Amino acid sequence: xxxxxxxxxxxxxxxxxxxxxxxxxxxxxxxxxxxxxxxxxxxxxxxxxxxxxxxxxxxxxxxxxxxxxxxxxxxxxxxxxxxxxxxxxxxxxxxxxxxxxxxxxxxxxxxxxxxxxxxxxxxxxxxxxxxxxxxxxxxxxxxxxxxxxxxxxxxxxxxxxxxxxxxxxxxxxxxxxxxxxxxxxxxxxxxxxxxxxxxxxxxxxxxxxxxxxxxxxxxxxxxxxxxxxxxxxxxxxxxxxxxxxxxxxxxxxxxxxxxxxxxxxxxxxxxxxxxxxxxxxxxxxxxxxxxxxxxxxxxxxxxxxxxxxxxxxxxxxxxxxxxxxxxxxxxxxxxxxxxxxxxxxxxxxxxxxxxxxxxxxxxxxxxxxxxxxxxxxxxxxxxxxxxxxxxxxxxxxxxxxxxxxxxxxxxxxxxxxxxxxxxxxxxxxxxxxxxxxxxxxxxxxxxxxxxxxxxxxxxxxxxxxxxxxxxxxx
Numbered sequence: 173x174x175x176x177x178x179x180x181x182x183x184x185x186x187x188x189x190x191x192x193x194x195x196x197x198x199x200x201x202x203x204x205x206x207x208x209x210x211x212x213x214x215x216x217x218x219x220x221x222x223x224x225x226x227x228x229x230x231x232x233x234x235x236x237x238x239x240x241x242x243x244x245x246x247x248x249x250x251x252x253x254x255x256x257x258x259x260x261x262x263x264x265x266x267x268x269x270x271x272x273x274x275x276x277x278x279x280x281x282x283x284x285x286x287x288x289x290x291x292x293x294x295x296x297x298x299x300x301x302x303x304x305x306x307x308x309x310x311x312x313x314x315x316x317x318x319x320x321x322x323x324x325x326x327x328x329x330x331x332x333x334x335x336x337x338x339x340x341x342x343x344x345x346x347x348x349x350x351x352x353x354x355x356x357x358x359x360x361x362x363x364x365x366x367x368x369x370x371x372x373x374x375x376x377x378x379x380x381x382x383x384x385x386x387x388x389x390x391x392x393x394x395x396x397x398x399x400x401x402x403x404x405x406x407x408x409x410x411x412x413x414x415x416x417x418x419x420x421x422x423x424x425x426x427x428x429x430x431x432x433x434x435x436x437x438x439x440x441x442x443x444x445x446x447x448x449x450x451x452x453x454x455x456x457x458x459x460x461x462x463x464x465x466x467x468x469x470x471x472x473x474x475x476x477x478x479x480x481x482x483x484x485x486x487x488x489x490x491x492x493x494x495x496x497x498x499x500x501x502x503x504x505x506x507x508x509x510x511x512x513x514x515x516x517x518x519x520x521x522x523x524x525x526x527x528x529x530x531x532x533x534x535x536x537x538x539x540x541x542x543x544x545x546x547x548x549x550x551x552x553x554x555x556x557x558x559x560x561x562x563x564x565x566x567x568x569x570x571x572x573x574x575x576x577x578x579x580x581x582x583x584x585x586x587x588x589x590x591x592x593x594x595x596x597x598x599x600x601x602x603x604x605x606x607x608x609x610x611x612x613x614x615x616x617x618x619x620x621x622x623x624x625x626x627x628x629x630x631x632x633x634x635x636x637x638x639x640x641x642x643x644x645x646x
Contacts, residue, residue, distance in 0.1 A: 223593075359634050
């Protein structure tokens with residue numbers, strides 16, 4: 173209770189400073205804000221965890237989200253203070269007069285997230301299984317997955333598959349088929365995990381878990397991820413393994429210790445960064461040659477960093493600078509448009525109402541990432557500039573949108589942790605928890621609600637599987 177009061181007090185002080193603070197990019201203020209963040213997170217880490225299954229568990233939503241958030245919103249500032257980043261690099265700063273304002277927004281949002289996280293009441297999520305849930309097979313989902321993966325390989329642009337990610341389009345049919353494939357695979361993993369708990373067949377180790385998930389599933393995932401790695405894409409290389417591995421910890425309630433978690437996190441970050449460099453190299457090189465060249469290449473950001481492996485994530489702060497510089501100076505806030513669009517896109521057939529609510533439905537209003545890209549590149553962009561969770565809330569409602577949005581985000585993340593590691597949740601909250609831990613690294617550089625559509629899609633798949641396919645064909 174005292175810690176929440178302290179957080180609220182600091183948030184109020186920072187809010188007052190945000191509304192009246194200086195426009196100059198002062199090193200002293202930047203250092204002070206980073207010290208405040210360090211103290212707050214240290215106290216948060218020392219805060220007593222009351223849920224036994226979460227004590228000493230690194231694989232928590234909040235842990236991964238906070239690490240990624242710090243990298244995306246503070247690493248570049250730390251690089252600047254250490255002399256790695258240049259004051260004259262306006263590509264990242266955008267405008268020196270808004271940098272402190274952006275830092276304050278990030279810090280206010282971080283504190284609001286922690287307050288929301290600590291506000292969750294454990295009793296609001298029932299732990300025992302109130303009614304007997306029937307076991308549902310996943311054979312039909314595996315069969316559909318094979319069909320979708322086959323369609324993907326038959327219809328995908330060959331140039332895309334051999335390493336031209338970003339330069340060539342995958343193709344509409346292949347895009348739809350692989351989206352459905354991903355949702356089906358996630359649905360299979362989730363349902364298999366529920367079946368293990370319902371039958372009380374808990375794997376004694378990870379090898380036993382792989383066997384219980386099924387070798388067909390593992391082979392399907394392996395084949396797809398191999399094609400992803402060769403193409404130059406990176407997202408599925410994080411989300412698929414995370415979904416598969418998180419299922420093991422959901423079933424067994426075992427704990428991933430911090431030191432191993434950090435090793436895995438930064439090893440993955442390094443690998444993903446190498447792939448990012450590789451996909452930008454000469455397209456005439458074969459995949460192995462690209463990897464070798466990327467390992468020996470100079471820093472593509474042309475600036476050193478305290479953590480080069482996570483520099484790709486750290487430059488996301490540029491999107492926040494762009495948003496703060498443009499709104500409300502050159503146009504007004506969007507008053508919830510981006511959040512409404514995310515919610516409507518998640519509900520079947522509700523996207524029909526978007527054109528009825530908003531008159532201008534051009535590219536730039538497709539979401540905060542598109543809007544920021546439009547600010548920087550105009551109506552004919554050549555690449556995406558991305559966004560951050562802070563920028564997304566800010567564009568809609570300013571600093572108060574950041575406070576409310578991040579508070580709610582923190583509350584939901586704590587709910588996810590309790591659902592995944594300390595209870596047997598409903599199918600919906602199980603899916604929600606899995607989807608958000610799978611995308612935890614990306615949540616700092618994307619809209620918070622962007623994954624809601626995936627949650628609903630997987631939920632529909634499991635409902636059809638459990639109440640239609642398993643009854644009609646059994």
